Structure formats: structure tokens, C-alpha cells
Amino acid sequence: MKKILVAIFICLSVFSIAQEKKFKVVLDAGHGGKDPGAAKNGCIEKLIALDVVLRIGKILETYPDFNIKYTRSTDVFIPLKDRAKIANDFEADLFVSVHCNSSVSPKPYGAMTLVMGLSRAGMNFEIAKAENAVISLEDNFKEKYEGFDPNNPNTQIGLRIMQEETLMQSINFASSVQSYFKNSLNRKDLGMHQQPLWVLDATVMPGVLIELGFLSNVQESKYMKSEEGKSNYSQIIARAIIEYKNNLKGTNTPPNVLQIKEPLIIEEIPVIETDVDSSSLVDVGPEPILAADSVYKVQISFSTKKIDLIPENFNGLTNITVVEVDGGYKYFYGQGSLEFCKKLVAEAKLKGFKSAFIVAPN
Ligand SMILES: [Zn+2]
Structure with missing residues (x-):
């Protein structure tokens, strides 16, 4: 006992x-x-x-x-x-x-x-x-x-x-x-x-x-x-x-096996500067109809990730298109004549895309 x-x-x-x-x-x-x-x-x-x-x-x-x-x-x-x-x-x-x-x-x-x-x-x-x-x-x-x-x-x-x-x-x-x-x-x-x-x-x-x-x-x-x-x-x-x-x-509990799915890299997507007065936004007017060989485009950003083409992802800009290139995606805002695209660039810059530029027709 x-x-x-x-x-x-x-x-x-x-x-x-x-x-x-x-x-x-x-x-x-x-x-x-x-x-x-x-x-x-x-x-x-x-x-x-x-x-x-x-x-x-x-x-x-x-x-x-x-x-x-x-x-x-x-x-x-x-x-x-x-x-x-x-x-x-x-x-x-x-x-x-x-x-x-x-x-x-x-x-x-x-x-x-x-x-x-x-x-x-x-x-x-x-x-x-x-x-x-x-x-x-x-x-x-x-x-x-x-x-x-x-x-x-x-x-x-x-x-x-x-x-x-x-x-x-x-x-x-x-x-x-x-x-x-x-x-x-x-x-x-x-x-x-x-x-x-x-x-x-x-x-x-x-x-x-x-x-x-x-x-x-x-x-x-x-x-x-x-x-x-x-x-x-x-x-x-x-x-x-x-x-x-x-x-x-001093213990050796095995660490959990990481199952990390698609680590997300946040691209430096520009955002609206708080000092921009929305009333100063350029009125770009309707998009003109042009022959295909005279259509300019406005590139606003480049990213290694595919981003949904919704206005929330582009500071409210609509009419965004994407072109897949080597190593990533080019994002464009609108298209039209050179004069029209100059206005688009001004608007994109006001919306925070400071490096927006015009791409000539191919
Ligand atoms: Zn908290």
C-alpha cells in the first residue's frame, strides 16, 4: 500500500x-x-x-x-x-x-x-x-x-x-x-x-x-x-x-510549418494629396473618336501585381485599362488625341499619379 x-x-x-x-x-x-x-x-x-x-x-x-x-x-x-x-x-x-x-x-x-x-x-x-x-x-x-x-x-x-x-x-x-x-x-x-x-x-x-x-x-x-x-x-x-x-x-518545440499564400507586396500606388481641392479637378470632357493610328494613351502606373480595374484602386479614376508586359502590368488612364491626353495627364496628376505620362501611338 x-x-x-x-x-x-x-x-x-x-x-x-x-x-x-x-x-x-x-x-x-x-x-x-x-x-x-x-x-x-x-x-x-x-x-x-x-x-x-x-x-x-x-x-x-x-x-x-x-x-x-x-x-x-x-x-x-x-x-x-x-x-x-x-x-x-x-x-x-x-x-x-x-x-x-x-x-x-x-x-x-x-x-x-x-x-x-x-x-x-x-x-x-x-x-x-x-x-x-x-x-x-x-x-x-x-x-x-x-x-x-x-x-x-x-x-x-x-x-x-x-x-x-x-x-x-x-x-x-x-x-x-x-x-x-x-x-x-x-x-x-x-x-x-x-x-x-x-x-x-x-x-x-x-x-x-x-x-x-x-x-x-x-x-x-x-x-x-x-x-x-x-x-x-x-x-x-x-x-x-x-x-x-x-x-x-531552452526547449525545442518544433515551430509550426508556414503555409504562406501569395505574400502581397503593396505597390507604391499614389494617393490623393489631401491639399488637392476637388473643385480644381480638370474637366476633361467627352472622349473624341479617332483613327486607331492617332490614339495616344496615358500610363499612370506599373505594378508587378494584377490589380482589379475598379475606381477604388485608382483613386477614383475610371476608364482604366491594363496591358501585360514582361515582368508586370502597365495601367493606363483613358486614350485619345494628344491634346485630350494632356488633359488626362493633368487630371491623373491631380489624383495623385505624379508620374503619369503620355504614350504615343504604336
Ligand atoms: Zn487598436
């Missing part, structure tokens, strides 16, 4: 050690419920973040040495303070928050990863403000966040500074995520940044906030909303988490 008890005790001890060894990750889908986050180009940040986070979890849950917790697994509102509490109570080894970026200009695109900073130097207060702004949606936010006013840069000084070791680990993880964005997904690498973000500051473990891309950029928002985009983002983030754990713990 004594032997059996000892055996049971040993089994239980081994079991509890195995349990302890699990690497705990809190996956935090940004925003939710009454807080949609950014909403641009038919995409809503809270929904994309949740979708990507659930996919990351699904990959990690296939490994027995991971223990995953979600701050939310449905479209519900979770105060920032509760997100931090979930992570701290769970005694997580890593906190990963997923968000989408947005800008007033449709131009910026690319991925960036934020960690809680030691220094206020060079921080982008606007991003921090946008991600922290949710605090003011919460009841009694003034008492709950102890003077943390997301709208006042001066209150940021009061934020607790992360332990240096924790910060270094966060930076290592953030750098790895960024290099995957760049090298595996061909995303524009906007780098790793240190920001005063409340949800990261209040968690005691290494943590990052990933901005997948800009919803305000038409093409990037399309990518983020697509099945490929969400699948690709989740695969590389899951892989970065596995590698981070392996490096930190």
Missing part, C-alpha cells in the same frame, strides 16, 4: 511539474463590443484582431507545452485594466495584444510592434493616444486608472517603468515578429517602437502590442480582411511565440 501511495505521489508530482512547465501565453484581441477600434475601408479593427488572435491560439493549442488564455474570444468589451488583470492572474509568460493601425492619410502602410518603453524620447504619442483612448469609454475611468489621462502627454510620466529584463525580452520578441512581417510576408517593416501603452504597462510579464497594418490604406485593409492575410499573420505570430519560448526556456 505504501509503495502504491509513493507511486501515486510521484505520478502526481511529475504531472504537476509537467503542468508547471507549460508556457503561458495571453492572447489579447484589441478593442471589442462597444469599442470597435479603427474602422476604415469596410474593416473593423476589433473583428480583425479577434479573428487573428483566435487563429494564433488554434495553432498554439496544438502543442501540449503551451497554455493559452484569451482576454476575449467573442465580440465583447473588456476594460484595459481587466485585460492586464487576466494576464497577471494567469501568471502569463508572454502577453500578445493584436491591433490594426489607422491614419488620417490613406498613404501609410506597414506593420509595427510596440513595447512598453523606458524612455519617452521619440515616442509617437498619437498612436499611444489612439490605443489608450478606450479608457475614456469606461465608467469611472478617472479613479480606475489613477490619473492616467490618455489625452494628456504629461500624465505618461507617471507610468510605472518596466523591469529592464522584461523590457529586453519584449524587445527581442517584437524584433522577431517584425522580421517575420518583413521576410515572410513582405510587409513594410515599420519597426519596433517603445510606447507608453496602459495595457502593457500594467502587465508584469514581457508583452507586445502588434499593429498588423493600416486599415486606412485601401490595399492593406483588403489584405488584413482577406482569408490569406489573416491566416498569414496568425501563422507568423504563432511561430514567433514558439521561437521566443524555445530561446527563453
Whole structure:
């Protein structure tokens, strides 16, 4: 009997050690419920973040040495303070928050990863403000966040500074995520940044906030909303988490096999300059009828990717045609006489296609 008890005790001890060894990750889908986050180009940040986070979890849950917790697994509102509490109570080894970026200009695109900073130097207060702004949606936010006013840069000084070791680990993880964005997904690498973000500051473990891309950029928002985009983002983030754990713990959990479909390169498609007054647009009038040998064309861009010929992809320009050439596609705006094409060029330039030029008849 004594032997059996000892055996049971040993089994239980081994079991509890195995349990302890699990690497705990809190996956935090940004925003939710009454807080949609950014909403641009038919995409809503809270929904994309949740979708990507659930996919990351699904990959990690296939490994027995991971223990995953979600701050939310449905479209519900979770105060920032509760997100931090979930992570701290769970005694997580890593906190990963997923968000989408947005800008007033449709131009910026690319991925960036934020960690809680030691220094206020060079921080982008606007991003921090946008991600922290949710605090003011919460009841009694003034008492709950102890003077943390997301709208006042001066209150940021009061934020607790992360332990240096924790910060270094966060930076290592953030750098790895960024290099995957760049090298595996061909995303524009906007780098790793240190920001005063409340949800990261209040968690005691290494943590990052990933901005997948800009919803305000038409093409990037399309990518983020697509099945490929969400699948690709989740695969590389899951892989970065596995590698981070392996490096930190000296373990060798095999990383997930990447199945990245068609990495999308965003071409430098020009966008409408905000200072262009739409009333100044040239009235090009009806297109004249010409003999085929005197038809000029206006080339507005060249891309290695085939782009749908819809006005949204060309800053509102209609009558776009495409010609496949070696190595890519030439996009043209309208055709007609030389005089008519000069007007088209002027209009294309006003719409942001600064390098539009006239192509002579063959
Ligand atoms: Zn966000």
C-alpha cells in the first residue's frame, strides 16, 4: 500500500511539474463590443484582431507545452485594466495584444510592434493616444486608472517603468515578429517602437502590442480582411511565440510549418494629396473618336501585381485599362488625341499619379 501511495505521489508530482512547465501565453484581441477600434475601408479593427488572435491560439493549442488564455474570444468589451488583470492572474509568460493601425492619410502602410518603453524620447504619442483612448469609454475611468489621462502627454510620466529584463525580452520578441512581417510576408517593416501603452504597462510579464497594418490604406485593409492575410499573420505570430519560448526556456518545440499564400507586396500606388481641392479637378470632357493610328494613351502606373480595374484602386479614376508586359502590368488612364491626353495627364496628376505620362501611338 505504501509503495502504491509513493507511486501515486510521484505520478502526481511529475504531472504537476509537467503542468508547471507549460508556457503561458495571453492572447489579447484589441478593442471589442462597444469599442470597435479603427474602422476604415469596410474593416473593423476589433473583428480583425479577434479573428487573428483566435487563429494564433488554434495553432498554439496544438502543442501540449503551451497554455493559452484569451482576454476575449467573442465580440465583447473588456476594460484595459481587466485585460492586464487576466494576464497577471494567469501568471502569463508572454502577453500578445493584436491591433490594426489607422491614419488620417490613406498613404501609410506597414506593420509595427510596440513595447512598453523606458524612455519617452521619440515616442509617437498619437498612436499611444489612439490605443489608450478606450479608457475614456469606461465608467469611472478617472479613479480606475489613477490619473492616467490618455489625452494628456504629461500624465505618461507617471507610468510605472518596466523591469529592464522584461523590457529586453519584449524587445527581442517584437524584433522577431517584425522580421517575420518583413521576410515572410513582405510587409513594410515599420519597426519596433517603445510606447507608453496602459495595457502593457500594467502587465508584469514581457508583452507586445502588434499593429498588423493600416486599415486606412485601401490595399492593406483588403489584405488584413482577406482569408490569406489573416491566416498569414496568425501563422507568423504563432511561430514567433514558439521561437521566443524555445530561446527563453531552452526547449525545442518544433515551430509550426508556414503555409504562406501569395505574400502581397503593396505597390507604391499614389494617393490623393489631401491639399488637392476637388473643385480644381480638370474637366476633361467627352472622349473624341479617332483613327486607331492617332490614339495616344496615358500610363499612370506599373505594378508587378494584377490589380482589379475598379475606381477604388485608382483613386477614383475610371476608364482604366491594363496591358501585360514582361515582368508586370502597365495601367493606363483613358486614350485619345494628344491634346485630350494632356488633359488626362493633368487630371491623373491631380489624383495623385505624379508620374503619369503620355504614350504615343504604336
Ligand atoms: Zn487598436
